[in-house]
Amino acid sequence: MEFMKNRWWPPVLIIGVLFAVIIVGCIGDAPRDNPLDPANGIDISGKVLRLVDNQPIKGALVSVQPIHRIAETDVNGEFHIPEVPRGTYSLHCQAEGFAPDSVSLTVNQSTTWDFHLNGLPRLVDVSLTTWHISRVFPIDDDFFVQVNVQADDPDNRNQVQNVWYEIPSLGFADTLTEISLEKEFLGILRAPQAGVDSLDALIGKPFVLYVEDIFGDRTRRDNLFLTRIIKKTPTTVFPLGHTVSVPFTMQWNPVRLPYPFTYTVEVFVDDFIVTRIAEISAIPSDSTRIPFTMNLDPTRQYFWVLYVVDEFGNRSRSKQSPFRVSGSGK
Template structure:
């Protein structure tokens, strides 16, 4: 009996081996099967490059690179981009474009799946223009004062409200600039007393620059600029001065300075009200060949002082001491 069972078992095993040999291999068309000819050890990466702030507009022509040395592409007009055949695993993307702060995005590629990412680029602030003028203001006391006034127009594609700070830098010093609304610009006055040598000549020959930073800490350095001239020559008022009594339409007279560069004059007239000066008249671009100029209107009785400045073609200025005078009686008709 045992022999009969043994022979039957051997027969069944042989039959199974025979039948198995006759069955064809299963098809290998599953792309997830490593043995399939359709298998790809990769995933798909898609995404968008968008603005930093809402409404999150697409940024075209941004360079998107798989790090460290993988494929690279440019974003489309709506900010979209895509990569195929990216090896699964953790990757980093570098997104960059001129005028924007670069950003790095990290993600994980999954086999045979689509991974989607978004990158938000901060538009960098920019410096449109910058101007520096020097000023020498002569005074009876405590003496001449020197300063430099720096003005700059800056902007940000994300809006003026995104600007966090504007600095004027020179050597190791930096000076915060203040926003002036009309017309919109930033300005700072650097007094000679705030410089390392307490002398405005310290700025001569040095490069200055405007540094703008926005709220996300994006920073732009503007082109360097320099002082063009510090005017030392001063115009001397001749008449009226020293509390002279003057007619209501005074003629201002002065001695020409010894200057070899192109310049014009600037006249200013102030009224003194209980020791507080009020600017009431200004005349710019007065011909440098003139040595006198008549006030065009009639002045009421009061205490006044006038000044005259020499101004070069760059806007640098040197102003005279105050020349005071008194108008008495009725204004001339």
């Protein structure tokens, strides 16, 4: 001990020891303000739920941008993103069949955020067909496009609000009419409406269909095309102004077309309001007659029509063929 007290310490060594002590002290108290330091990280967690009933959505993806951190929800709709540096971020959420959502968050501590996603409306069934109608009056044949849509919404069918279509190359759009409580929609398009001379000008031009719900969220179906226009019309033979007794046989002239087709027969009662009372479809293309056995009222007037229907649903129709049932008197 006496040796230590009397020993001489070089000034350079003393200065070195003091400097080391100062550095160690500074390191111990240094602020940890590096935003990329995991020790500064926080957790972002929460749930992804259906807007309509708060049920969990499994498999939704939640991402933190711009740092590209992603988590997937579990069976309970829960997600957890650990060790996110403090800061302001965009939190994005998406799930198949739902409208995406996002929120801006400034986080300085562990944060919880729940998303409530709206189910996207759907175009369940879409039919885009051409119709060629031969008629007694007016004598000119009628050509039009018929657009049929069955729409739905995973949250509630009644949330479907609008269905419409566009023909982008023509700058044309039209809204369909709702025709049933089951959210069936119908649209009729004739050539002059679209600014063209005939339906032939629409062949090869893409149609785009949209469905929108009450929240303004929408889905679309692209690249729908008309396939063909059936120019040839079938002609009926019997009954055609005849009085018949049930049962009787409807007859027509054969039709020759270079593609597959079938026939469809429709029967109407013609009172103050024309009402379809019978339909016989999928009649083979080599047929020229079909028996009719439905009981009819002799006091009423009737007519029938014959359609040629191709494999895409395009149609060409005969003129109306009136007939009466025996016992009605004249």
